[in-house]
Amino acid sequence: MSNASSAIERFSRYPLGESQSVHCPVRDVLDRIGDKWSMLMIMALAMRPHRFSELHRAVHDISKRMLTQTLRDLERDGLITRHVFPTKPPSVEYRLAPLGQSLLDPMAGLIDWADRCHGDIHAARARFDGTPVDVPRQAFTARSKVPPVRKKMA
Amino acid sequence: MSNASSAIERFSRYPLGESQSVHCPVRDVLDRIGDKWSMLMIMALAMRPHRFSELHRAVHDISKRMLTQTLRDLERDGLITRHVFPTKPPSVEYRLAPLGQSLLDPMAGLIDWADRCHGDIHAARARFDGTPVDVPRQAFTARSKVPPVRKKMA
């Protein structure tokens, strides 16, 4: 709580509306680790180094293209490192860099929260979906077809 | 560190490759708050309740469509609440729900990390971009045009 309230203060220092994420560390880091795969990669590499195909097997529903791209981006940002071994055929190993290591701690907090609260979230979601919006969302009723609820992938 | 290593253990319990994010709290929460806007909304609402247009002004580069959608999703998951006041014209206020409040603490950790490390990240990025890949990325050189580096928006 104390931590949170201190963070709230800090939030107020950042211009949320800033267009360039380069000026807002929050948006910067979220753009990096907030995508669908980065954090999973980091989690996998936190356990031990992985080779390309190992990662592909560990997170089997990522495409090779996205795997390549995600790893490249993480490497670019110094969160992981890439080691090529001159075997035949060459093997490539990815490891967590110190910067990536330092991310584990804050990530752990988030994981904990997710673990604790995903039950509540699902409950809330079910409740929301169960209540078929009798009150019109739009205060000044237009024709309003069906609200296009964003579908989260399977 | 202790926190992180405990998290690593926890990671190993989750099937990262699971297709249905519903089975993996980590993916579930990341899909929720990992998108471009959700966390910014939560940050804004952490400071004080906001009305729709206030949020739009606070995060001026979000489109109204995405604002609506993001708020709806957050409401659906019980992270924020929506209060309609029967004024003329009606005004709508968004507030952080208890569940959203509980997210502030883990988020704060992430914000701190971002704050501390975004300098390192930028440095690493500059270093990476400055080294124009003399070693071919692909071990078994195909024709390999130019690697399509993902472009993060402005």
Place this chain on the structure above:
DNA sequence: TGGGGTAGGTCTACTATAGAGACCGCCTCC
């Protein structure tokens, strides 16, 4: 009495991004 502003959204059209799946050269194993 009518023009502009504010409110909370929705709609369509466009564009950027992610996903799928084939392909690559080279090597090993059966």
Place this chain on the structure above:
DNA sequence: GGAGGCGGTCTCTATAGTAGACCTACCCCA
């Protein structure tokens, strides 16, 4: 000698996000 694994890249298509006009209803001010 064919299959399969290695670490990727390629193109194509589906999906998600963006921009911005539009909507109804009210108020204020002239």
